[in-house]
Amino acid sequence: MNYLQIAETLDNASLHAKAVQQISQQEKFDLNAAYAIQSISLSRRYIRGEKLLGLKLGFTSKAKMEQMGVHDMIWGRLTDKMLYQDQGKLVKSEFIHPRAEPEIAFRISKTISKPVDLSNAKEVVDGLALAIEIIDSRYENFSFSLEDVVADNCSSAGFLIGSWHSPEKQIQDIGVSLLLNDEVVHEGNSNAILGNPWESLVAAIRLALDNGEKLEAGSIILAGAATAASYIEAGQKVSAKADGFESICLFIS
Ligand code: OOG
Ligand code: MG
Secondary structure (H helix, E strand, C coil): CCHHHHHHHHHHHHHCCCCECCHHHCCCCCHHHHHHHHHHHHHHHHHCCCCEEEEEEECCCHHHHHHHCCCCCEEEEEEHHHEECCCEEECHHHCCCCEEEEEEEEEECCCCCCCCCCCCHHHHEEEEEEEEEEECCCEHHHCCCHHHHHHCHHHEEEEEECCCECCCCCCCCCEEEEEECCEEEEEEEHHHCCCCHHHHHHHHHHHHHHCCCCCCCCCEEECCCCCCCEECCCCCEEEEEECCCCCEEEEEC
């Protein structure tokens, strides 16, 4: 299998907003190969000038696993090109078949050099925020195997972050929802994320350390959606709400 070629195919699919066939339908490959392809495709982005801003976890909730038919936690990378402003605009034609999902974001306070657990996770975080993630699988029909989606940087395509709050803010057991044109389309509870969204931070740090990925002050981690995702269309306003947080939104054109 030619990792370089597959990374190029996926990167081009994203650049030109044109879906490609699942890799797994052409060739068998394992998760190690998938993460290697992801890493190469990210190198192409870095060469074009994109900066790594942080990491995202995927399939940390049952709602997401069931929607996509995939049952293992995955991780991908977020770059500055993917970042949108709250109340900003997203041009749908720059994407293939984008979906939105509500997320919780952590901001790292200092360079991470060792794993954390639930008892000390807060010590490495200086901000918590509500976020929306835009996912856009580069595969036809938004369908993929676990290896396919990992190679495709876990469908990462965009994200926006609301205002940052103190790490003391409650993110456990809070209602989270996604709205299209101010109508709730998906509702969930933050504890759907690994039983406690802080577990996502613990897992992301472990994965980053295991994979030699740097987490420095200011890095952002998306915990994984607590609800299923919704397709978005031009003309829509997409918002996320969570108890205790100001709602955030994006306008699709
Ligand atoms: C993969 C990305 C999953 C999440 O929050 O679970 C993810 C996908 O659903 O295309 O971002
Ligand atoms: Mg997500």
